[in-house]
Amino acid sequence: MTGAPPICRACDVPIEDADDAVYVGHEPSNSGPGWAIWAHRAHVDLLEPDQAATRILARVLVARALSGE
Numbered sequence: 390m391t392g393a394p395p396i397c398r399a400c401d402v403p404i405e406d407a408d409d410a411v412y413v414g415h416e417p418s419n420s421g422p423g424w425a426i427w428a429h430r431a432h433v434d435l436l437e438p439d440q441a442a443t444r445i446l447a448r449v450l451v452a453r454a455l456s457g458e
């Protein structure tokens with residue numbers, strides 16, 4: 390591994406042990422290529438709210454479709 394260790398998205402603590410780092414996904418950026426999202430193996434479950442955000446977005450899209458536009 391090169392440079393600084395990745396930061397856990399769930400607890401904002403550097404993940405010192407590479408074996409404990411789980412790649413969660415990629416976050417796009419308006420000003421660059423974006424960055425990878427990492428989390429401790431034990432903290433991956435804490436990132437579930439992303440699924441709630443997806444559900445909310447789906448609800449908005451359905452409501453917009455039903456409004457007859």
Ligand SMILES: [Zn+2]
Pocket residue numbers: 397398399400401402428429432
């Ligand atoms: Zn963590």
